[in-house]
Amino acid sequence: MSLPSTEQLISWRRELHQNPELSNHEFATSERISSWLQQSEIRLLPLGLKTGVVAEIGHGEPLIALRADIDALPINETSERPWKSQQPGVMHACGHDIHTSVMLGVAHHLKQQENSLPGRVRILFQPAEETFNGARQLIDAGALDGVQAIFGMHNAPDLPLGELRTRGGALYANVDGFTIRLQGKGAHAARPQEGIDTIVIGSQIVTALQALPARMFSSLESVVLSVTRFTAGNTWNVLPQQLELEGTVRTHNDAIRTAIPDKIRTLIQGIASGYGAEATLEWIAGPPALINTPRWAEFALQLAQESGYRTRVASPQMGGEDFAFYLHHVPGTFVSIGSASPYGLHHPAFDPDEGIIAPAVNYFSQLAPRALALVSHRSETGAQQ
Numbered sequence: 001m002s003l004p005s006t007e008q009l010i011s012w013r014r015e016l017h018q019n020p021e022l023s024n025h026e027f028a029t030s031e032r033i034s035s036w037l038q039q040s041e042i043r044l045l046p047l048g049l050k051t052g053v054v055a056e057i058g059h060g061e062p063l064i065a066l067r068a069d070i071d072a073l074p075i076n077e078t079s080e081r082p083w084k085s086q087q088p089g090v091m092h093a094c095g096h097d098i099h100t101s102v103m104l105g106v107a108h109h110l111k112q113q114e115n116s117l118p119g120r121v122r123i124l125f126q127p128a129e130e131t132f133n134g135a136r137q138l139i140d141a142g143a144l145d146g147v148q149a150i151f152g153m154h155n156a157p158d159l160p161l162g163e164l165r166t167r168g169g170a171l172y173a174n175v176d177g178f179t180i181r182l183q184g185k186g187a188h189a190a191r192p193q194e195g196i197d198t199i200v201i202g203s204q205i206v207t208a209l210q211a212l213p214a215r216m217f218s219s220l221e222s223v224v225l226s227v228t229r230f231t232a233g234n235t236w237n238v239l240p241q242q243l244e245l246e247g248t249v250r251t252h253n254d255a256i257r258t259a260i261p262d263k264i265r266t267l268i269q270g271i272a273s274g275y276g277a278e279a280t281l282e283w284i285a286g287p288p289a290l291i292n293t294p295r296w297a298e299f300a301l302q303l304a305q306e307s308g309y310r311t312r313v314a315s316p317q318m319g320g321e322d323f324a325f326y327l328h329h330v331p332g333t334f335v336s337i338g339s340a341s342p343y344g345l346h347h348p349a350f351d352p353d354e355g356i357i358a359p360a361v362n363y364f365s366q367l368a369p370r371a372l373a374l375v376s377h378r379s380e381t382g383a384q385q
Helices: 006-018 027-038 096-112 134-141 198-216 254-274 294-306 354-381
Strands: 053-058 063-069 120-126 150-156 163-166 169-172 174-183 223-232 242-251 278-285 290-292 310-313 332-338
Touching: 006 027, 006 096, 006 354, 027 053, 027 096, 053 096, 063 096, 063 354, 096 120, 096 150, 096 354, 120 134, 120 354, 150 354, 163 294, 174 198, 174 254, 198 223, 198 242, 198 254, 223 254, 242 254, 254 278, 290 294, 290 332, 294 310, 294 332, 294 354, 332 354
Parallel strands: 063 120, 063 150, 150 332, 163 310
Antiparallel strands: 053 120, 163 332, 169 290, 174 242, 174 278, 223 242
């Protein structure tokens, strides 16, 4: 079996980029991945997934896993690249097509050395990362059964090509969402005294929410609260009776994460009741903080240096990543690799440098057997995972 060339890796990426699919609808994407793997006789696990693919290479124990995400975003691409999305309103604006092409390349590299691998490598092509439920789907289906360590990556458009960062401990944040609903009293805009103005109340709530992280928690803690939607009314001369606010809270401290919903609820109900309105809070719990295993983070950085990457210890980030769910079950680490895009993640003109792909394939192709050997050694010596 010949290894995929850099041109082949890029060709896979561009085909995926032209044909993006939203979370839990990655049907054609899953078929493409399956076909490319089966052409090289890489075995697929029959886990009964609606979308997504799980491949496995090697034999015996131990078992580690690598993960790529495969879904796209509801964004209309503005790039003028020849391989731009052919699906209006859907785009790989987060680089999951990059991640998938990397792990496809790794799968082929590992297949070539399958008989010499000191164990098995399971590669998870995971759906629905953007909606934070794909990892749990794979865990529930058994994709993590028997896995002793797991590794993953995300491209980082703010980092230059050739740079890799990670850290032991919390890398990404707890990610939660909220919806606040206000019930007031509609009235003619010329006679506001006859109503209960949800626009005024909602505006005061937004202002008060911005002060919550700085005034209710230590300034040494990382807490971000952002209101991202403010919806009310349908015409210019009527005070709306209902209003909805939507937003997100990002934290690293689990105690703060637990405390925030009650503090928001107390705040909004106090403001609303002062005007005679009613306020309710819907709290939407998202993925937990992504906490890398320190020894695996050190391993990943050391191997990256040996592989030619420039490395740095990453600072904690406030973004979210459902890879965190895997790390609550097994040890492992997640790394950021520079993709040097002039536009950031989730931007309609996001354009990662495809030069990220081949070095990342080389890196994870070395990481997998080295990690297997390390897991095996620690098992033999009775060291804790």
